[in-house]
Amino acid sequence: MAAPRVRSHLGAGDGARLLVAWLASAGSLGVAAWLLPGLEVDSFRSLLLASAVTGVVGLLVRPALVRVTAYVGWIAVLLAGLLGQALVTYVALQLVPGVSTTVSAAVAAAWIVAATGSAVAWLGIAGTDDAFVSALVRRLPPAATVEDPDVDGIVFVQADGVPFPVLQWAIQAGATPTMRRWVTGGTHVLREWTPQLPCTTPASQLGILHGTVDRVPAFRWYDRELGRLLVANRPADAAVIEARASDGRGLLADDGLSVSNLFTGDAPRWFLTMSRARVARGSAHNRRTVAGFLADPQGLMRGLVHTVAEIAKERFQARGQVRRDLTPRVHRGWTFAGLRAVTNVLMRDLNTSIVAEEMRRGRRSIYVDYVDYDEIAHHAGMFRPESLAALDGVDRVLGTLERLAATAPRRYHFVVLSDHGQSQGQPFAERHGTDLAGLCARLMEEQVESVDAPVEGWGRADAVAEEMAAPGIKGHLAGRAADVTRRHLGDEREDDQRGAPAVSVLGSGNLGLLYVHGPTRLTLDELSLRWPDLIPGVSNHAGIGFVAGIDVAGRPWAIGRTGRIALDSLEVEGTDPMAAYGEHAARVLRRAVLMPEAPDLYVNSTVDEGTLDIAAFEPLVGAHGGLGGWQDRAMFLVPRELLGSLPEGRIEGADHLHRVLVGMLTSLGHRDGIDL
Known part of the structure; x- marks a missing residue:
């Protein structure tokens, strides 16, 4: 169609x-x-x-x-x-x-x-339908003349956190008209792919953009090499993570653009990208793009009016959940209302303006992340009306970009994908009366540092503040703003860890990580010798599905209440603790446990086999990071013309998906000389 x-x-x-x-x-x-x-x-x-x-x-x-x-x-x-x-x-x-x-x-x-x-x-x-498109067309520069107009471009649109079953239902229900038109018209095909553990944006986006899922054990973790906490959406830390993974041949290396991502994919240009936020401070091109957006009354004032409306809508919907006693739910305050307005109004419009401008310039490939659905579903739930409305908002963006592509100097294909899915349930601390750090502290009889504040949304604000900051007086106010967002990231400390507890427990959705600070990783045997009650106490807890680590021989194990499984040979002693998580669970957990950066002990919550409820170790109703439910069921909407690049079987792992996407680019004539 x-x-x-x-x-x-x-x-x-x-x-x-x-x-x-x-x-x-x-x-x-x-x-x-x-x-x-x-x-x-x-x-x-x-x-x-x-x-x-x-x-x-x-x-x-x-x-x-x-x-x-x-x-x-x-x-x-x-x-x-x-x-x-x-x-x-x-x-x-x-x-x-x-x-x-x-x-x-x-x-x-x-x-x-x-x-x-x-x-x-x-x-x-x-x-x-014409309004926002017309406003953008008026603001955009004239279409550029490109040297290779016969080479088609690709726009990769990441609909952050959308589970495959949710999008499939939305398309069937007609709740996403653009994507429904693509699927029913035969121009696109909807597929499912399986993220590897951890099911988080940093791991998946690093794999998609740079072709590796190594060295990222969660959203944030204690890095033994640096001796401090790494938070993937803190710009300085994102730069460290990308430097470890980049080989110069990322997905966007051939005249690509990274927009609102954690990493660049080796793109020569980027905008609001965490790993380059500080580098981008001096970019006149970036300032000119934002200035064009803000100086237009349809940009700034439209954004402000819609921002106020979004805040009011969030407060009404949050109170509605309380009045109707919807469960599971979490507290949604004014802070989240403001954050939602930033991600679902200002960032959405700004991202769309940037992508539209770069299509008009003939950029070969663009990868942009829209976090709308993910951010709201974290606090409201996967199928709640406000979450589905956010998904519809992303769908309307796709319609806008599709129409603007008609004015570009080359033809564009649109590939839509999510980096992971989501699961939902009552948070662990609310359900069991103690957080994971408190449970471990009691069993170990040690002081344990708890790091479980939600950080994804505030990282976006941090990237904006960092890009606005600049050396000297011009960047003073923006630098202050960046300091505020770092406090929300829960990482005010720099390299100085003196006086910090020797043990940290971090939450990444329903995946917990226990680290004993030091340069070497402790085995299950060493943990048992030092704290005999720790592993039995955690694995036998009613809210814990399994714990995982390596033994003294380096062999990976998952341990549950009534049995354990050797993750390398899949030999089970007693009851298989992985049975409730799917046939792929032991396989993806093995890779994660064997990662050198893995914690001394991984902890995963239970999953209810009837409702698919999990229990996040963060105060979130919708979560992802571990195993259970739909968090490892991601979606992939691909143009039928590019189906030849897809494998016959399951796409498992973001590194595998990276190879598929590179194949698409190559089939269109991109990447000359890059993959040699």
Whole structure:
């Protein structure tokens, strides 16, 4: 089925909506004149003329404003976003006879007009399929001339955390119209793939972008080589992780772009990418992109209006869960409401603008991560209405990008994939009255450091703050913002670990990691000698499915309440503790346990075979990281034209998926000389 195309002409409906917007702008300017003593207008005709002139002046002034502010620095970019429209309004009002204003009145009037205009646009224009597309087309540069227009491009869209069964249901129900059209029209095929343990974004994205899942045992872990905690979505730590994995031949090495990811995939260009956030501080191109987004009233003001609406919607939905006594659920406060607004409004629009601009420039490959569904499902649950609405939001982005691709200098294919799935259930601490660190501390009779605060969403805010920061005065405020987000990441410490407990227990969804600090890993035998009650006490707990580690001979074992399994030979003594987790569970756990960076003891919660409920060691209702439920059931929506690159059997592991995606690029004529 053919994709809707971007129209190059105005229809009757467009003319009517433009007329409504013009009248609304004039009316809001009249309200501003009535409210503000420094703004005077002698007639409605002058209001109409002032509104029209403001639009024309904006078209002339904003491009120059964007270039100047991008050259000066990030603070100027922010000021342009906040005050740029005020400058446009002031200049326009000075040109219109019958209107007089002061600078302060022009600033206030600009905000009143922009807020009113955004509200009207949201009701009368932004609700149409053409609205956001038209706004982006107006803002984008002219289509570039590329040397190889016959080489098709690929846009990889990561719908973060969407389980295969959830997307399959959404497509069947018609809740994702764009993806349903692709599947029912025969242009795309929906497949499932299996992430390896740990089922987290850092492990999966490193595998997808760089072809290796090694050296990442969880979302955060105690790194014995560095002697400190590594948090994968802290920019400095993401840089360390990527440096260990990169060989220069990543997925995006051939004229690629990384947008809002943890790692670059060796792309020559990146934006809001954790591992390069500090490097990107000095990028004038990045500043120019953000300045163009913020300086346009449809960018900043639209974002602010929708942000306020998203916060209000979140607070209403959170209270609704309490009123209806929905379970499982977790507390959802104002902090999460603000974070949700950032990820589901500002970041979504900014990411889409960046991808649209780079398609217009003819970028060969783009990989962008939309975290909308994952972030909300963590706090609301996988099938809750707000989570499914976020999935619909990603689907609408796909429709927007598909239509914008029609204006690009090369043809683009869209590959949609998730990095992992999700499972849900009541958090471990709420269900059992103690967190995992408390359980281990009691059994070991030791002081144990607990690290279980949710960190995924705050990492996005940290990347934004880091990219905005710059040396000297210009970066002072943004640097302060980065410090605030680090506190939410639970990692205020640097390399100095003096005075910290000798044992750390970290939560990564329903996967727990116990580390005894030091340069070497302790075996199951050594743990049993030092703390005889630890392994039996944890493995026999009602909320624990199994613990795993290596014995003195280096052999990997998983131990449950009534039996254990040798993960290398699959020999079972007693009852198989892995039976409830699927036939692949022992295989993926073996790889994780044998990783040198693995903890002294992995701990995985139980899974209810009826409801598939797990118990996260973090305060989250939807979680991923370990085994059980749908967290290791990821989805993959591939164009039928590229099916030749897919293997016949199961895709297991992000490193395997990386090879499949590289095959797609190669089949289109990419990667000349890279894989030699």
